[in-house]
Amino acid sequence: MKLAAADLTRRIAKPGELPAGVLIYGADAMRVALKRQDLLAAFLGAQAEDEMRLTRISAADLRKDSALLLDAVKAQGFFPGARGVLVEDATDGLTDTIAAALSDWKPGDASIVVTSGQQLPARSALRKLFEATPATWATALYDDPPGRDEVEAMLAAAGLTNVGREAMTDLLGLSRDLDPGDFRQTVEKIALYKYGDTSPLSPEDVAAMAPATIDAEVDDVLTAAAEAEVQRIGPLMHRLEGQGVGPVTLCIGATRHFRALHAASADPGGPSAGLARMRPPIAGPRRDRMQRQAERWGMRRLEQALSILIDTDLQLRSAQSAPQMAVMERALIRLAMLARR
Numbered sequence: 001m002k003l004a005a006a007d008l009t010r011r012i013a014k015p016g017e018l019p020a021g022v023l024i025y026g027a028d029a030m031r032v033a034l035k036r037q038d039l040l041a042a043f044l045g046a047q048a049e050d051e052m053r054l055t056r057i058s059a060a061d062l063r064k065d066s067a068l069l070l071d072a073v074k075a076q077g078f079f080p081g082a083r084g085v086l087v088e089d090a091t092d093g094l095t096d097t098i099a100a101a102l103s104d105w106k107p108g109d110a111s112i113v114v115t116s117g118q119q120l121p122a123r124s125a126l127r128k129l130f131e132a133t134p135a136t137w138a139t140a141l142y143d144d145p146p147g148r149d150e151v152e153a154m155l156a157a158a159g160l161t162n163v164g165r166e167a168m169t170d171l172l173g174l175s176r177d178l179d180p181g182d183f184r185q186t187v188e189k190i191a192l193y194k195y196g197d198t199s200p201l202s203p204e205d206v207a208a209m210a211p212a213t214i215d216a217e218v219d220d221v222l223t224a225a226a227e228a229e230v231q232r233i234g235p236l237m238h239r240l241e242g243q244g245v246g247p248v249t250l251c252i253g254a255t256r257h258f259r260a261l262h263a264a265s266a267d268p269g270g271p272s273a274g275l276a277r278m279r280p281p282i283a284g285p286r287r288d289r290m291q292r293q294a295e296r297w298g299m300r301r302l303e304q305a306l307s308i309l310i311d312t313d314l315q316l317r318s319a320q321s322a323p324q325m326a327v328m329e330r331a332l333i334r335l336a337m338l339a340r341r
Helices: 005-013 029-044 059-064 067-074 092-103 125-131 147-156 166-176 180-193 203-209 214-226 232-240 247-266 269-278 282-316 324-338
Strands: 021-025 054-058 084-088 109-115 136-140
Touching: 005 029, 005 136, 005 147, 021 029, 021 125, 029 054, 029 084, 029 109, 029 125, 029 180, 054 059, 054 067, 054 269, 059 067, 059 084, 059 147, 067 084, 067 092, 092 109, 109 125, 125 136, 147 166, 147 180, 166 203, 180 203, 203 269, 203 282, 214 232, 214 247, 214 324, 232 324, 247 269, 247 282, 247 324, 269 282
Parallel strands: 021 109, 021 136, 054 084, 084 109
Antiparallel strands: none
């Protein structure tokens, strides 16, 4: 049976009995591994491997000895509970072996969980095998960011049930920006941070635990310029230069930031309404900070700021001999001084 990723997530959240076979496949090996991990933990329990109720078989070993799978499916364990056999990195070449084991499967046997680290086409024999009957599931995982249901299930599994609306918006944004493994680690870190704290998860909590990135460092120096913090610009610029961030990249980021402030300031409903219309959406502490910046600068000074940045961009792309990072730093200091007027 073909099962959408969201449907599989819902079944993992409320596990019943694992079917005879489950196929999870996708081009992103990390997504496949995380979903497989969630499935096995939900249906077999966290101690399944320690209690010898889970058998792992590599695709390479199964190619050498096709009897391994059926032997593991029929084997009886010492501990009570559901049993499973995991076949990792399977390809169409193992379809006949897996099909034979599924045809001999009886209630009480170990379920067969198969993963494939590639996007199987519709003509794939392995995919057709698992999609052909209601007794087996086949789920494709794509590179799309996790949906709200999947993020909520991840939060609930980590013990985070009291999540504010704005914090959820920020978490959904993080789920789009980070790869699946990093996002899961961030959720676990937030859960540890909030351990014993019954207050709702706030945007500030999310921001405090979010992984530091170069983009965040760029935002810091742009914030310093927009909020007239001249003394912070030099040290932040040196740090970014050491990380390999170029002056043109900084100029593009600064232009984008001040254009967003200008659009918010020009909105008939005011900066708050203007920022709410931004796509992608701006949420949490960053939105509040940009609203204050737009209100502080006003239309006229924001137009002056954009003029400075356009001139700087032209200068950076010209054949001038001045050090480019110094040119960009000078532009940001000019912006900070303009913000003080």
